[in-house]
Amino acid sequence: MKKTRVVLSFPPSRVEDPIIYHLIKDHGLVVNILRATIDPGKQGRMVVDLNGEENEVSVGLNYLESMGVSVEPLGEELKHVEERCTSCTACVPICPTGALDVNRQDWLVHYDSAKCIVCLSCIEVCPYKAMEESLR
Numbered sequence: 001m002k003k004t005r006v007v008l009s010f011p012p013s014r015v016e017d018p019i020i021y022h023l024i025k026d027h028g029l030v031v032n033i034l035r036a037t038i039d040p041g042k043q044g045r046m047v048v049d050l051n052g053e054e055n056e057v058s059v060g061l062n063y064l065e066s067m068g069v070s071v072e073p074l075g076e077e078l079k080h081v082e083e084r085c086t087s088c089t090a091c092v093p094i095c096p097t098g099a100l101d102v103n104r105q106d107w108l109v110h111y112d113s114a115k116c117i118v119c120l121s122c123i124e125v126c127p128y129k130a131m132e133e134s135l136r
């Protein structure tokens with residue numbers, strides 16, 4: 001079983017199509033939606049975990065691309081601007097996954113993109129604008 005975390009961008013013409021339904025029903029993937037911003041008539045974006053056997057994930061990704069959905073790996077969604085970060089720790093308790101945490105060796109706040117689910121709570125709470133959304 002493989003888990004792949006990706007960002008899906010839906011063109012306006014596909015936003016209302018049951019693409020996730022077919023990904024689950026026809027391609028056998030377990031889809032965990034971590035974040036979705038989809039408005040009818042506009043581009044939509046989703047951060048999802050796709051769970052399935054390697055070949056199923058691969059076929060599912062091909063299906064998405066054939067439907068005009070762009071698929072990008074998660075990892076560069078958010079940027080931790082270290083020059084602005086004062087390690088004030090305001091973001092640490094509100095981060096639901098521990099992606100922002102204090103490193104016990106240098107006592108600085110570090111960002112682990114592999115744990116981030118792009119909930120954006122840190123962007124709202126950071127007083128120094130040290131967390132930036134890099135894809136829009």
Ligand code: SF4
Nearest residue numbers: 085086088089091126
């Ligand atoms: S809230 Fe901002 S400045 Fe404070 S530790 Fe988090 S990222 Fe750094």
Ligand code: SF4
Nearest residue numbers: 095116117119120122
């Ligand atoms: S976006 Fe959410 S999960 Fe990611 S680092 Fe910020 S608070 Fe944590």
